[in-house]
Amino acid sequence: GEDVEQSLFLSVREGDSSVINCTYTDSSSTYLYWYKQEPGAGLQLLTYIFSNMDMKQDQRLTVLLNKKDKHLSLRIADTQTGDSAIYFCAECSSASKIIFGSGTRLSIRP
């Protein structure tokens, strides 16, 4: 079946790194995504990684993919208050559907 799992909450101190983890089940997924949802707003595509890559870096964001374990992570360096949001992991399944995780709510402590 298709399933994507994430922890629900993460709290980090401002300036520290945040690491949000995700596991997925569809081994044929070709693309994996991270979306950001700020309070009261729509979904914004943050970054994505193709399944034949292990890592992708984009400014403060680093995505790591362990395809063997079906584990995806998003690292945000130097976390700022503006990073407070819900972060959704998603996979594009073999049926061409986007399957989302439940979202991880990231909160920033001063």
Place this chain on the structure above:
Amino acid sequence: DTAVSQTPKYLVTQMGNDKSIKCEQNLGHDTMYWYKQDSKKFLKIMFSYNNKELIINETVPNRFSPKSPDKAHLNLHINSLELGDSAVYFCASSPSGGNQETQYFGPGTRLLVL
């Protein structure tokens, strides 16, 4: 210019009413989607259309009927609204619906059924 737009942004209505949510994309994409985000923030696909043809139809009550007058529009009509229909509904589009494509989301329509 907004790439994927939805109207209305907020919708408050009584149980039993019929309502529509509209979605338009100006990206020239062939494929459009409707997602439902429940109170726990869980996102689930409802429908997808490719060039006005229904492609994905998940287990959704038949009170929900999508309509695509052209490939730039995908509207969602809901009959006999129920309390459990309260959610945020997101429209999205992608170039041709392939699984290597990213989907671009609208801002969401917040539906509250009283």
